[in-house]
Amino acid sequence: MRREDMLAGLLAQAGSEGSELITLRAVVEEASELGAARALEQMGLADDTAHEDLAELRELLRAWRDAKASAWKAVVGWVVRAVLALLLLGIAVRLGSKDVL
Structure with a gap:
């Protein structure tokens, strides 16, 4: 029925x-x-393949989130390195080291 x-x-x-x-x-x-x-x-x-489709979508979403988190970590790492390099350069110039530039 x-x-x-x-x-x-x-x-x-x-x-x-x-x-x-x-x-x-x-x-x-x-x-x-x-x-x-x-x-x-x-x-x-x-349909019968809906469970597999949802599992695949979850896997893709998890991969996207992992990639996004990894990209943010890389960007933050590069920004920190750049700030530290500029800080060291500023300290060297302030102390009078003319060989730096």
Whole structure:
């Protein structure tokens, strides 16, 4: 039985029985599962390979984050080295060493 048919049957049962609590819970559960299935289908994740696709996307995202962190560390390292080199150059000039330039 399709989810749409199950939901329609439960709604008809709820209308005829006066909506008992168990019927309402079943309606909510079927409606939420139907909504989740529709959302996955609209996102293109309803096929059998969706799990593999998501695993691959997670791996790509992890690699991107690692590369970004590594790039920032390299940039910070180069900036620190440049500042220290300029500081040493300034100290050498201040002390009167003319051979530096």
